Amino acid sequence: MLDMIRSTRLPTKPEFPGEKDAFGIDLEDLRSLRDTWLHDFDWKREQASINRLHHYTVTIEGLKIHFIHEKSDDAANAIPLMLCHGWPGSFLEFIPVIEGLKRQARTSTGRNVSFDVIIPSLPGFAFSSAPPQNWTLDDTARVFNTLMTDVLGYEKYAVHGTSHGVPLSFTLYDAFNTTARAAHFVFMPFYPIDPSVIEARNITLTPLEQFELQRSVQWGLTGNGYFIMHTTKPNTVGLAMYDNPIGQLAWMGEKYIDWSDPNAGNGSPSVLTPNEILRCVSLYYLTRTFKSSMYTYAQDPGAWEREYRRAKTDAPLLVSFFKYNVGFWPREIMATVGNLTEYRNHDFGGNFAGLDNPPALIDDLREIGTYW
Incomplete structure (x- = not known):
């Protein structure tokens, strides 16, 4: 991989002075990430860190499903919690919240709570095999329910979703409502609400x-080009960059930069460093899942x-939104799609809450214990 990175040529200057990231990832940001990849990033060190977790694979419906399973010390009373990632995320996205969720703590109402944490890799991501043709996220939801109930033996569990993990988690919340008995989302499985709807309903926003x-x-106007390409021409993008680590870094790194809080730095809760971006892109590249993930x-x-x-359920629905995410839904709308019990809004963070603001995500997930 390093030889490929080293041999990749980049332009010496931007096409237009002062363009910065107006047209996508900034050239200097990409050059800085590439230099860090070459000189400071250590995949063996990252691999050793990842391997300290408990990894498993199981075959369900002909698919190899990879998952992490970290148990609470209070196993008898812990709530099983499945964390579902999307693109360009992976199981790595949730590593910063594992220890906090496993550890016994108190909810805002004083109830003790801890979790058994289960983090599956979606089919076609990381160490999970690619699914067959016409496979949907509803199919993934069915497989993940089997993982939780038949494989791991949990009679009921809670689920959290971000990105593509949201539609499949909403399916679990809705269609597998006897086993998925609480749900927490940082995004929603519906197109973001139009401002005209907010005005028509006379909803007041902070x-x-x-x-x-x-x-x-703004995301709907200028940020969804990748979404259209992935949906209509995944082969074009996937094959163009299949064996090009710098291409994959530019394609995915731009999302990590653009969808996260730009104020990350000293004193912030963010752990979304250049090293974390490189770790994620390295995982995609080394497992050869850039194309299959799309x-x-x-x-x-x-x-x-x-x-x-x-959703056809009375199970609690908890929602957390973070300032720099790319979708927004007001409380009044969220109350129409489920049994909304918590609605929280954070002034720091973005799309990758497990990396961008781990303490807030941990606190919000603990509130599942209030309603369990």
């Missing part, structure tokens, strides 16, 4: 929510629904 709404609108979009183009609907 200044933070107004900012999030504008981020959501088929999640193409095989399930309707994963994000345009019509809002209420």
Whole structure:
């Protein structure tokens, strides 16, 4: 991999002075990440860190499913919690929250809570095998329910989703409602709400929510080009960069930079460092799953629904939004899609909450214990 990185040529200067990231990833950001990859990043060190976790694979419906299973010290009373990632994430996205969730703590109402943490890799990601043709996130939800109940033996569990983990988690919350008995989301499986709907319903937004709404609108105007390519032409992107680590770094690294809080640094809760971006891209490159991961979009183009609907369950629904994410839904709308028990808004963080603001995500997930 290092030889490939070393031999890749980059332009000497941007096409237009002062363009920065207006047209995608900034050339200097990419050059800096490449130099860090070459001179400071140590995959063997990262591999040793990853291997300290308990990894397993199991075959379900002909697919090899990789998952991490970390048990609470209070195993008899712990809540099983499945954390579901999406693109360009992976199981790595949730490593910073594992220890906090395993450790016994108190909810805001004073109840003791801890979790058994299960983090599966979606089919076609990391160490899970690629699914067959016409596989949808509903199919993944069915397989993940089997993992939790038949393989791991949990009679009921809670689920958290981000990115593609949201549609499949909502399916579990809705269609597997006797086993998935609580859900927490940082995104929603519906297209972001249009400002005209907020105005028509006379919904009042806080200044933070107004900012999030504008981020959501801007993403719809200029940020979804990758989404269209993944959904319609995954082969073009996948084959063009299949054996090009710098190409994959530019394609995915831009999302980590653009969808996260730009104020990360000293004193912030973010652990989304250049090293973390390189670790994620390295995982995709070394497992050769850059192309197969994009088929999640193409095989399930309707994963994000345009019509809002209420899940067929009375299980608690908890929602957390972070300032620099790319989708926004007000409390009044969230109350129409499930049994909304918690709605929280954070002024720091973004799409990758497990990396961008781990303490807030841990605190919010612990509130599952209030309603369990």
